[in-house]
Amino acid sequence: FNPEGEFLNTIKYNPKKTLKRASDVAHHDFQSFELIQEEYQKLLEQIQFGPIIWDNFNNKYYRLSASRTFNERKEEDALLPELKEVKVFLSVFDSEFNLIAEVKIDELNDERVKYFAKDGKLWVAQNFNDELCFLIIDLLDPK
Numbered sequence: 010f011n012p013e014g015e016f017l018n019t020i021k022y023n024p025k026k027t028l029k030r031a032s033d034v035a036h037h038d039f040q041s042f043e044l045i046q047e048e049y050q051k052l053l054e055q056i057q058f059g060p061i062i063w064d065n066f067n068n069k070y071y072r073l074s075a076s077r078t079f080n081e082r083k084e085e086d087a088l089l090p091e092l093k094e095v096k097v098f099l100s101v102f103d104s105e106f107n108l109i110a111e112v113k114i115d116e117l118n119d120e121r122v123k124y125f126a127k128d129g130k131l132w133v134a135q136n137f138n139d140e141l142c143f144l145i146i147d148l149l150d151p152k
Contacts, residue, residue, distance in 0.1 A: 064126035075120030
């Protein structure tokens, strides 16, 4: 959509490493607190997408996405089981929003990050020992 709300184009893509969308909540009439906990965990386990950002240097769009998995059992009185793993992926799109690459970023273990593109690199803000640092991912096209 453009800023005036007019329809412009629909983009369809089929990612290989992530889901392309989150699903709806299965239950809408919760009969118990256990059902609420179960659905909340399923909600948190769904794919979560960060903003799409533009890289002027490479003329590409980038987006981080992530999914969580939890341990099978939870501690007594805990709302959810302990978080087992967060997988973070980088999707790369061309200027027409065609998906051209996906890669898992092993160095990232949190999906709630701020990021931007500069000079062909993706800069991801990180907190290391209470200091603002950046994980810099080189995205230069080999030419």
